[in-house]
Amino acid sequence: xxxxxxxxxxxxxxxxxxxxPIPDRLxxxxxxxxxxxxxxAVVEVESGDTARIECNFYIPGNGSYTYITxxxxxxxxxxxxxxxxxxxxxxxxxDYKGRLSVGEDKALSISRVTVQDARTFVCLVQAGSHGVGxxxxxxxxxxxxxxxxxxxxxxxxxxxxxEIPQIAQCVSRNGFPSPNITWHKNEEQLxxxxxxxxxxxxxxxxSSGLYTVSSTLFxxxxxxxxxxxYHCTVHYWLRGQRRAVRSQKVNVTVxxxxxxxxxxxxxxxxxxxxxxxxxxxxxxxxxxxPVFSFYKRELDDSWQDLTSLADTNSxxxxxxxxxxxxxxxxxxxxxxxxxxxxxxxxxxLVVNYIEGVHVxxxxxxxxxxxxxxxxxxxxxSPVALNYQWSDEKxxxxxEGNQLFLSNLTFETSSNFSCKVVAPSVPGLEQSKQVAVAxxxxxxxxxxxxxxxxxxxxxxxxxxxxIAFPRPSVxxxxxxxxxxxxxxxxxxxxxxxxxxxxxxxxxxxCRVSNALGVSEKHIQLLxxxxxxxxxVIIVAIIVCIxxxxxxxxxxxxxxxxxxxxxxxTGKQDITKxxxxxxxxxxxxxSDKLSEEAGLLQGANGEERPAxxxxxxxxxxxxx
Numbered sequence: 001x002x003x004x005x006x007x008x009x010x011x012x013x014x015x016x017x018x019x020x021p022i023p024d025r026l027x028x029x030x031x032x033x034x035x036x037x038x039x040x041a042v043v044e045v046e047s048g049d050t051a052r053i054e055c056n057f058y059i060p061g062n063g064s065y066t067y068i069t070x071x072x073x074x075x076x077x078x079x080x081x082x083x084x085x086x087x088x089x090x091x092x093x094x095d096y097k098g099r100l101s102v103g104e105d106k107a108l109s110i111s112r113v114t115v116q117d118a119r120t121f122v123c124l125v126q127a128g129s130h131g132v133g134x135x136x137x138x139x140x141x142x143x144x145x146x147x148x149x150x151x152x153x154x155x156x157x158x159x160x161x162x163e164i165p166q167i168a169q170c171v172s173r174n175g176f177p178s179p180n181i182t183w184h185k186n187e188e189q190l191x192x193x194x195x196x197x198x199x200x201x202x203x204x205x206x207s208s209g210l211y212t213v214s215s216t217l218f219x220x221x222x223x224x225x226x227x228x229x230y231h232c233t234v235h236y237w238l239r240g241q242r243r244a245v246r247s248q249k250v251n252v253t254v255x256x257x258x259x260x261x262x263x264x265x266x267x268x269x270x271x272x273x274x275x276x277x278x279x280x281x282x283x284x285x286x287x288x289x290p291v292f293s294f295y296k297r298e299l300d301d302s303w304q305d306l307t308s309l310a311d312t313n314s315x316x317x318x319x320x321x322x323x324x325x326x327x328x329x330x331x332x333x334x335x336x337x338x339x340x341x342x343x344x345x346x347x348x349l350v351v352n353y354i355e356g357v358h359v360x361x362x363x364x365x366x367x368x369x370x371x372x373x374x375x376x377x378x379x380x381s382p383v384a385l386n387y388q389w390s391d392e393k394x395x396x397x398x399e400g401n402q403l404f405l406s407n408l409t410f411e412t413s414s415n416f417s418c419k420v421v422a423p424s425v426p427g428l429e430q431s432k433q434v435a436v437a438x439x440x441x442x443x444x445x446x447x448x449x450x451x452x453x454x455x456x457x458x459x460x461x462x463x464x465x466i467a468f469p470r471p472s473v474x475x476x477x478x479x480x481x482x483x484x485x486x487x488x489x490x491x492x493x494x495x496x497x498x499x500x501x502x503x504x505x506x507x508x509c510r511v512s513n514a515l516g517v518s519e520k521h522i523q524l525l526x527x528x529x530x531x532x533x534x535v536i537i538v539a540i541i542v543c544i545x546x547x548x549x550x551x552x553x554x555x556x557x558x559x560x561x562x563x564x565x566x567x568t569g570k571q572d573i574t575k576x577x578x579x580x581x582x583x584x585x586x587x588x589s590d591k592l593s594e595e596a597g598l599l600q601g602a603n604g605e606e607r608p609a610x611x612x613x614x615x616x617x618x619x620x621x622x
Contacts, residue, residue, distance in 0.1 A: 035059055037125050037133040044239050045113050047143040047176060047210075054107040054137075055123035059130055070108055071122040073136075078122060082108075115141050115176045115209035143210055145175025148234045148247040156253035157221050160338070164198055164218040168250055170232035174210040178203050179236040181215035186228055196220055223256040226287065255338070258286030263332040263345040273428040274323050274353045282315035282332035284343065289315065290334040297329040306330075319349075327351045352425045356380045359418050359434040369440045372406040377418035377432065388419045392487075408438045410466040410488050438488075441516025442467035445489075447509060449520070452527040453498045461522055463509035464491040471513040477502060498524065 037057040045051040059065060070081040082092045084102055092100060101109045110117060118141040124134040150170045157165045170181050183190040183199060192199050198218040205211055215232060229249040236243055265272065266279045282292050292315040295303040310317040319326060326349065333344040357379040367373060377387050378401060387401040392415040397403070405412060415433050422428040446464040453459050463473060466488050473483060479496035492509070496502065503524050510519040 035125065035127050035130040035133040037123060037135040039123055039135040039137045042138045042140055044140045044142060047113060047115055047141055049113055050109055050111045051113050051117065051139055051141075052103075052107055052109045053121055053123075053139065054105065055125070055135070056105075057125045057127075057133060059127045063127055063130055066126040066128050068106060069124045069126070071124065073120040073122065081121070110139075113139075113141055115143065117141055141176065142236075142238055143174060143176035144238065144243075145172045145179045145211075145213070145234055145236055145245070147245050148172040148181065148232050150230075150232050150247040150250055152230070152250035152252050156255050158255040158338070159220075159222055160255075160257075161220070164195070164220055167217045167219050167221075167252055168230055168232070169214065169216045170234075170247060171212065171214045172234040172245075173212045174206070174208070175213065175234070175236055176210050177237070178205075178211040179213050179234050181213055182233050182235065183215070183217045184231050184233065185219075190217065190219070221252070221254050223254060223287075225252070226254040226256070227251075253287075255287055257336050257339060257341065258284035258290055258334060258343060260285050261332065261334055261343045261345040263330070263347045265347060265349055271425060272322065272349065272351050273422075273425050274351060276322055276351075278319040278322050278326075278349070280310075280317040280319070280330055280332070280347065280349070282317075282334070282345065284315070284334045286334075286336060289313070290336045290343075293333040293335070295331040295333070297331070303331065322349075322351050324351055324353045324355070350382075352381070352383055352422060352428055354379050354381045354385065354420050354422060354428060354430045357418070357420055357430050357432040359432050361434060361436070367408055367436070367438050369409050369438055371408050371438070372404070373408065373436060375403040375405070375416060375418070375434060375436075377401045377403075377420070379420045379430065381420075381422060381428075383422045383424050383428075386421045386423055388421065390417050390419065392416070405436065408436070410438055410440065410443065410468065412436065412438055414487070437468050439468050439515060442471040442511035442513055442518045444509065444511055444518050444520050447520050447522055449506075449522040450525050451522060452525050453503065454527050455498055455500070455503065457498045459496060459498060461494040461496060461507055461509070462491065463494075463511070463520070463522075464489060465511040465518065466490075467511065467513050467515075469513050469515075471511045474510045474512070476508040476510070 035057065037055065039053070039055055043051055043053055055068065055070075057065070066085075068084040070084075071078040072081055073079075080091070080093060081096060082100055083090045084106065087102065087104075087106075089100060089102055096110065099111045101111070103109065108121070108123070118139060120136050120138050122134055122136045124132060126132050148170050149172075150168055152168045153166050157167070170183070172179060172181065181201060190197050190199070196219065199215060200218070201213065201215045203211060203213050213234070217230065217232075221228075229251055231249045232247045233244050234247075262283045264281055264283075266281055267276075272278055280294065282294070284290050284292075292307075292310065292312050294306040294310045294317045296306055298304055306317060315332070317330070317332075329346055329348055331344055331346045333342060335342050357377070360376045360378075362374045362376070375389070377389075379385060387399065388396060389398040389400075389403045390396050397416075401418075403416065403418075415435050417431050417433045419429060419431045442465045444463060444465045446462070448460070448462040451459065451461070461475070461479070463475075465471060465473070467490070468488050470485070471490060473481070473490060473492035475481065475492075475494050477494070477496055479494040481495075482493045484491045484493075490511070494507070496507070503526055506524050507522045508519055509522065510517065512518075
């Protein structure tokens with residue numbers, strides 16, 4: 001060592017490692033010697049990670065070091081950390097036992113770093129004749145704080161508060177080094193301002209060495225702040241840069257008195273009609289909402305209290321099934337419980353209506369078939385009206401307030417409806433019906449005649465008539481009758497059993513009212529049974545065969561010359577004076593078309609002279 005060099009004090013043992021005071025200066029001879037030690041000024045590491053501190057040195061002539069000793073500074077004193085000889089760690093500090101390691105480049109690694117490791121570390125190199133060299137590094141340990149948690153004032157804040165109210169509180173935990181918090185309103189940073197904005201912050205160091213920072217914001221509010229949003233931001237340093245984490249946004253409830261009151265009719269008052277359900281909605285722009293009261297002005301200018309019918313909290317008055325008498329002036333009155341200030345607003349309710357619908361018929365005297373009549377419809381309403389006429393089937397027959405009917409008949413008789421409509425008020429309409437009755441004696445419009453029946457069969461006889469006044473139906477035969485009435489029509493069904501007298505005489509339907517009588521006969525025809533038709537068919541076939549056989553015999557005899565015949569005209573073979581030695585054959589040339597004639601021929605009965613036309617008589621000598 002050079003002259004004038006400050007001597008290094010002797011080793012002081014501390015936990016097996018030397019503890020040395022920091023020298024005022026290094027030996028100039030050593031500094032001037034060719035041994036140089038270089039280290040980074042600062043190393044940053046996150047809590048829980050591994051810190052790597054490099055210690056690079058240069059020994060002239062590629063000399064080797066004798067040993068490397070690491071220290072850390074604690075309260076201005078050096079505390080031995082470890083000694084490295086031949087690449088091995090010797091005499092390790094008990095507080096760091098198991099966390100130290102050395103790389104091939106002689107860099108010291110400290111695992112599982114905690115905030116207590118934030119110190120200055122010294123690397124001292126002993127190189128024999130080249131002397132001693134050292135340098136130091138500051139180890140910065142950081143811990144990113146947790147995201148800030150913000151809690152808004154849940155009770156609400158009044159704009160009339162005399163003291164500065166608390167808006168919200170913000171907390172961020174487990175940061176290192178200590179972070180700080182700022183406040184923002186609608187993205188604009190807030191700063192303390194006398195009698196307006198106040199910010200209180202507290203910093204707490206936990207047992208782990210980490211910091212918890214808390215900040216509370218106090219500020220006056222206005223009614224516009226009902227839509228304001230607040231948030232806090234925690235700021236910290238990391239690797240030489242300023243970082244920030246924002247909290248969620250919060251909104252606070254602001255209490256303020258009402259400045260305006262609005263009263264409206266829902267739906268719109270111009271469209272309200274009788275029978276509607278109407279709401280009178282009163283709204284005030286204060287918070288909380290004031291107490292609402294409702295009134296209606298009477299004819300004597302007094303006010304009827306309707307508050308018992310309203311929801312005083314929501315400010316709604318419900319009027320159900322309104323009528324003409326519901327029209328009038330309504331008032332909503334508000335009361336602010338904070339300053340007891342009252343405000344009021346009026347609205348006019350107009351209920352549209354149609355009343356006095358009346359139908360007049362001219363002439364009003366009883367109508368006969370062929371007459372004409374005029375129907376007039378009138379009503380009263382504060383709005384313009386349209387008139388429509390329809391029949392009882394709902395079919396529209398005319399427009400306007402008059403309907404003219406001419407040449408009336410029973411079929412014209414009907415109920416006509418006059419519908420009164422207010423086009424300007426959708427759904428406002430009323431109807432009135434009138435009966436147009438045409439009087440006259442009954443007219444039978446349908447009977448079940450002729451009716452084919454069988455003996456002893458049970459049948460229904462039907463008779464349908466139209467008349468007004470309502471007629472009665474009578475039958476001239478006994479049976480079970482059922483009557484059906486539809487408008488001006490009456491129908492009677494008579495259930496009877498067919499006998500010989502009914503089949504012969506038929507039945508009579510008689511319909512009568514005060515103005516006259518109508519009657520019609522129902523003819524009943526005997527319907528042959530299938531067995532009778534079979535007998536007739538068999539008889540026809542037999543007759544045809546007999547005629548064919550006789551014709552064949554006569555033709556055969558004529559060909560043999562047995563019957564030299566001559567045509568002498570018509571002669572009846574049944575006459576007594578006919579000669580016994582002659583054969584007379586009558587052949588009917590016309591086609592037999594009626595079953596009755598065939599039956600008469602088959603039974604041997606005498607036929608009319610008309611049936612003999614077209615016959616030929618052949619006289620043959622014996």
